[in-house]
Amino acid sequence: MKLSFDKGFFAPLPVLIIGTYDENGMPNAMNAAWGGQIGMTQISVSLSSSHKTTKNIKLNKEFTMAYATANQIAACDYVGIVSGNNLDNKIEKCCFTITKSDKINAPIINQLPIAIECKVIEIQEEFNETRIVAEVVGMKVDEEVMTDGKVDYQKAGLVIYDTVTKCYRTVGGNIAAARSVGKKFDNI
Numbered sequence: 001m002k003l004s005f006d007k008g009f010f011a012p013l014p015v016l017i018i019g020t021y022d023e024n025g026m027p028n029a030m031n032a033a034w035g036g037q038i039g040m041t042q043i044s045v046s047l048s049s050s051h052k053t054t055k056n057i058k059l060n061k062e063f064t065m066a067y068a069t070a071n072q073i074a075a076c077d078y079v080g081i082v083s084g085n086n087l088d089n090k091i092e093k094c095c096f097t098i099t100k101s102d103k104i105n106a107p108i109i110n111q112l113p114i115a116i117e118c119k120v121i122e123i124q125e126e127f128n129e130t131r132i133v134a135e136v137v138g139m140k141v142d143e144e145v146m147t148d149g150k151v152d153y154q155k156a157g158l159v160i161y162d163t164v165t166k167c168y169r170t171v172g173g174n175i176a177a178a179r180s181v182g183k184k185f186d187n188i
Contacts, residue, residue: 009163009164010163011160011162011163011164012160012161012162012169013033013034013035013036013160013161013163014033014035014036014067014068014158014160014161015031015033015067015068015076015159015160015161015168016031016032016033016035016045016065016066016067016068017029017030017031017032017065017066017067017068017076017079017109017112018030018032018045018047018053018057018063018064018065018066019063019064019065019066019098019106019107019108019109019115020052020053020056020057020060020062020063020064020106020107021056021060021105021106021107022052022055022056022059022084023059026088027091027098027107028052028053028056028084028090028091029053029079029084029090029091029096029107029109030047030051030052030053030079030080030084031068031076031077031079031080031081032045032047032053032080033161033163034046034047034129035065038133041135041136042121042133042134042135042136043065043116043118043133043134043136044131044132044133044134045065045131045132045134046129046130046131046132047129047130047132048128048129048130049125049128049129049130050085051083051084051085052083052084052085053084054130054132057120057123057132058123058130060105060106061119061120062104062105062106062117062118062119062120063104063106063118063120063134064101064104064106064107064108064109064115064116064117064118065115065116065118066108066109066112066114066115066116067112067113067114067156067158067159068112068158068159068168069112069113069156069157069158069159070157070158070159070168070170071157072111072112073159073168074094075094075095075096075111076112076159077168078090078093078094079091079094079096091107091109095111096109096110096111097109097110097111098110101115101117101138101140103117103137103138104117104118104119104137104138106118108140113141113142113144113145113156113157114139114140114141114142114145114151114156114158115139115140115141116136116138116139117136117137117138117139117140118134118135118136118137119134119135119137120132120133120134121133121134121135153171154171154172154173154174157170158170158171159171
């Protein structure tokens with residue numbers, strides 16, 4: 001029997017580490033879970049207007065979005081619990097190092113194997129949040145997380161945010177080929 005609840009949740013949510021520069025060129029990173037893909041070339045993320053990252057995105061109109069990984073989860077969590085408004089060197093403090101993107105004015109965190117380079121298309125203030133829609137203009141991926149020319153989520157150690165238990169979970173292995181396993185019903 002299904003139980004009935006007054007509220008629901010959307011899961012899983014990727015744990016995204018957003019990289020920006022401030023007006024002085026100081027890198028900043030923050031942990032965000034309220035984001036996702038729109039079609040094949042755009043992403044959307046919802047942030048509080050009070051975040052330094054939000055201010056930086058509005059200023060530069062560019063940012064990177066890296067995926068948090070299991071082996072860097074403490075550092076990834078740290079950049080989410082400490083505000084860039086209060087601590088300028090939080091990237092350095094959690095031992096992240098950065099390289100400037102060659103496509104946009106935003107930092108790439110060297111310790112995270114996948115970084116998506118984004119240019120802002122639209123910024124909307126809604127529901128007491130700032131929603132940012134951006135075009136994906138590039139991606140940097142460490143070779144060691146590739147399998148047969150494709151990103152291997154399990155090798156990368158990607159994590160998701162569990163909104164119910166408020167914990168991080170790892171992305172597991174493959175269970176079936178998409179757009180293929182369901183074809184078994186064609187023979188019935």
